[in-house]
Amino acid sequence: MTSNQLKPPQSLTLNRPLKQLNLEIETCTRCPRLIKHCNQVAIDKRAAYRDDDYWGKPVPNFGDAPAEILIVGLAPGAHGANRTGRMFTGDRSGDWLYRALHKSKLANQGVSIDRFDGTKLIGCAITAVCCCAPPDNKPTTEEINTCATFLDRAIDVYQPRVLITLGGLAWRATLKHTIERDWVIAPSPRPKFGHGAKVKLTDGRWMLGSYHPSQQNTFTGRLTEKMLDSVFKTAKRLSKT
Ligand code: SF4
Numbered sequence: 436m437t438s439n440q441l442k443p444p445q446s447l448t449l450n451r452p453l454k455q456l457n458l459e460i461e462t463c464t465r466c467p468r469l470i471k472h473c474n475q476v477a478i479d480k481r482a483a484y485r486d487d488d489y490w491g492k493p494v495p496n497f498g499d500a501p502a503e504i505l506i507v508g509l510a511p512g513a514h515g516a517n518r519t520g521r522m523f524t525g526d527r528s529g530d531w532l533y534r535a536l537h538k539s540k541l542a543n544q545g546v547s548i549d550r551f552d553g554t555k556l557i558g559c560a561i562t563a564v565c566c567c568a569p570p571d572n573k574p575t576t577e578e579i580n581t582c583a584t585f586l587d588r589a590i591d592v593y594q595p596r597v598l599i600t601l602g603g604l605a606w607r608a609t610l611k612h613t614i615e616r617d618w619v620i621a622p623s624p625r626p627k628f629g630h631g632a633k634v635k636l637t638d639g640r641w642m643l644g645s646y647h648p649s650q651q652n653t654f655t656g657r658l659t660e661k662m663l664d665s666v667f668k669t670a671k672r673l674s675k676t
Pocket residue numbers: 460463464465466467469470493565566567578581582585
C-alpha cells in the first residue's frame with residue numbers, strides 16, 4: 436500500500452470536523468436566554484406554521500467543507516431557520532438570499548423551503564454570528580461573544596477565500612476574527628461596513644460587506660436584487676484570484 440492510499444480523501448478529513456462542529460452547535464445550551472426563546476417560539480408557533488414541527492434549537496452551518504465563499508449572517512429567524520433547522524431557510528430573507536445564490540450558480544436552486552427541499556450550495560456555505568434565534572433579532576454582546584468560538588471554528592473548517600458578511604453586526608464580528616488571525620493587512624483604522632465594502636486579507640483572501648436581505652432592507656428598497664447579485668458576482672470573481 437502506498438502512502439497516498441493510507442490517506443483518507445480530503446473531503447472526508449474536512450467533513451468530519453464540520454460534522455463535529457455542527458453537532459456541538461445543535462446541542463449547545465450556553466446562552467440560557469436564547470435557548471429558552473428558541474424553545475418558546477417552537478411551542479407558540481406562528482399561525483401560518485401551526486402544523487410544522489419547529490426545530491427550536493441552535494441552527495448548524497449549512498454547506499459542505501471546504502467552501503471558497505463563506506456567508507456570515509446575523510442569527511436564525513424565529514420562524515425561518517429556527518422553524519426549519521437550516522440557515523436562512525423558510526423566510527423572506529432566505530428567499531432573497533437563495534435566489535441570488537442560484538443566479539450566481541452558488542446554489543442548485545433558488546428556493547429554500549425546508550431542510551429536505553434538495554437545496555445544495557456549490558462552493559459556498561452559510562454560517563452566523565449567533566446560531567440561536569434571538570428575541571427581536573437582537574443577540575446581546577455577551578451572547579455574540581459566547582457564540583464566537585463557533586464562528587471561529589467555522590472559518591477554520593471552511594477555509595474560505597471570501598467571507599461575505601450580511602449586515603454591520605456580522606461585518607464587525609467577522610472583522611474581529613480576521614484581525615485575531617492576523618489576516619487584515621491594515622487593521623487600523625478599522626475598515627467600515629457598507630454595501631459592497633471590500634477588505635483585502637492576507638494570502639489572497641477577501642472580506643465583503645452586503646446589506647442584510649431582511650425585509651427592513653428589501654421592502655424599503657435599501658437593498659435591491661441587483662445590489663445583492665453584484666456582491667455574489669464580486670465574491671465569485673475574488674474567490675478565483
Ligand atoms: S448562541 Fe451559540 S453559544 Fe449561545 S446557545 Fe446558541 S449556539 Fe450556543
